[in-house]
Amino acid sequence: MTDPLPRYEDILAPYACKPSETRGRVFKEPETANRSCYQRDRDRVIHSSSFRRLKHKTQVFVYHEGDHFRTRLTHSLEVAQIARSICRSMHLNEDLGEALALAHDLGHPPFGHIGETVINECMKDFDGFDHNAQALRLLTRLEHRYASFEGLNLTWETLEGLAKHNGPLVDKPIDHTNPPESLPFGFRDYLPENDLMLHTWPSAEAQIAALADDIAYSSHDLDDGLRAGLFELDELKNIPVVMQLIDEVKWTYPDAPKDVMIHELVRRLINRMIADLMVESGKRIQALDPDTPDDIRNAGGPVIAFGKDMADAVKTLKGFLFERMYRHYLVNRMGSKAKRVVLDLFNLYISEPECLPTEWNARAGAPNSAETARVVADFIAGMTDRFAFREHAKLFDLNRVSL
Structure with missing residues (x-):
């Protein structure tokens, strides 16, 4: 009789994140027999709308400049492969490392860092914009796939690793029910529900993903x-x-x-x-x-x-x-065009929220209000490069009849 295969957790280092020791999800769910909690997190990220949209989001070159250049999607897949391999070699939890790697760029708006800079400038009077905080916002608020809760209801370890994969965000413990104003909006909005311990370093798996x-x-x-x-x-x-x-x-x-x-x-x-x-x-x-x-x-x-x-x-x-x-x-030429596209769209939507799609307009407030600004930022940040170009052409090309 052969010896039984070791349980997955038995081959992990003592300091690895283990599914049996997870701090769980905000909304309680029964676990499954055939997938660990971190495998389910990874799978939820892969099946999300936000992940699919990375296909047409800029890494460096805008999508139409060549079929063989990286996009945010192919970049995220490459990061996941590297993170998974390192985690396995170091006896860390490769499912958690992979989930974090796949999710790390979800909050990026169209046109990469240029798009983020423009949205942040547009939002300077409305709590600003940060792509890392936006990723947390997407995974806990904006993804709508489940009847029981907003977001994807990921485990604490995945959300913690996503929030602070580059290191602590504050230098000492905070009252998470009353986050400091210095934190980006997405963190301040979510922390009262779930203390992510922003004063500590993240898990080894999150550090590997970074x-x-x-x-x-x-x-x-x-x-x-x-x-x-x-x-x-x-x-x-x-x-x-x-x-x-x-x-x-x-x-x-x-x-x-x-x-x-x-x-x-x-x-x-x-x-x-x-x-x-x-x-x-x-x-x-x-x-x-x-x-x-x-x-x-x-x-x-x-x-x-x-x-x-x-x-x-x-x-x-x-x-x-x-x-x-x-x-x-x-790259600068395309960046210059991208700046104008994002700025034009933001200014039009915030002043005329009735031009937003129906479901987004329903969430907006009065023109030029903070409530409408956040809805507009969420809407634009979720756009792909090509959708942003198309929206701009529909709204600003006066010779175009079709909307």
């Missing part, structure tokens, strides 16, 4: 920039790790075509970053010697991190991409 995001967008934006011809391989010579890998690829495959060399570079860069993260994180966890997930939360600093040399290399790479890609004139 760095998986860094790994994915640094390497894949580099890939997209090279393939778009915004810069060449030889221009990366001031980024030590990257240049070392380029030399390695050229030496190993001297006759490989450019597109294959780019792929070989990117896959090696991802592997190098993951390996470095696991070595450094292993050292930090060994020094901390945690016994529970709360030991990770109360560590006083991140336990998942790059080593110093890799952290410096990633910072240099981000700086290069900022100057040579995110500020490239082709």
Whole structure:
């Protein structure tokens, strides 16, 4: 007779988040026999309308500029793959890591950070706009799929990890029933229902999802920039790790075509970053010697991190991409158009809420009121790039008859 297979929780580290120890959901639901609570969270994110809309939301290049460039959806899938692999290798909960990775960009409006900047400026007199807080708002308020509650009713660990995957949002415990005004609106609106302990670090799984995001967008934006011809391989010579890998690829495959060399570079860069993260994180966890997930939360600093040399290399790479890609004139031109689209739509909807679709107009208040501003921000933030362009054409092209 063979030994029975170990339970999933038995192979997890003691400081991993375990389904049997979850702090649960705001609205109580019976659990299922064939999926853990974190698997259900992941599946609810995947089946949400917000997740589907990521298909046509900008990563760097607007959707119609090429079929092979990343969108928010493909980026989120790549982050999830990296997070899942790291969690598995470190005996952490890969279902929770995957759920967080898939959900981390849900709050981004159309046109990426440019869209967020414009909406935030439009909302400066109405509590502002923050994409991370908007993700929490989507998952707890705006998604309407269930008859018993608003949102997706995700577990505490998923919501906590989403809210503070980049670290604590406040420097000391707060009264969650009366959140400070310094917090973005989405957090202040939700915290009275559910204390997410914003003064602590998140779980190790959430920290992995955050760095998986860094790994994915640094390497894949580099890939997209090279393939778009915004810069060449030889221009990366001031980024030590990257240049070392380029030399390695050229030496190993001297006759490989450019597109294959780019792929070989990117896959090696991802592997190098993951390996470095696991070595450094292993050292930090060994020094901390945690016994529970709360030991990770109360560590006083991140336990998942790059080593110093890799952290410096990633910072240099981000700086290069900022100057040579995110500020490239082709990206700037589309960004300029995107600013006008979002600004025009916001100004029209807030002053004429009757132009909003019926279900959104029903939630709005008086023209130019704070209530209407938040409805407009929610509506625009949920748009895809192409829907925003279409709405703008319908409302501002005076020669267009069809609405």
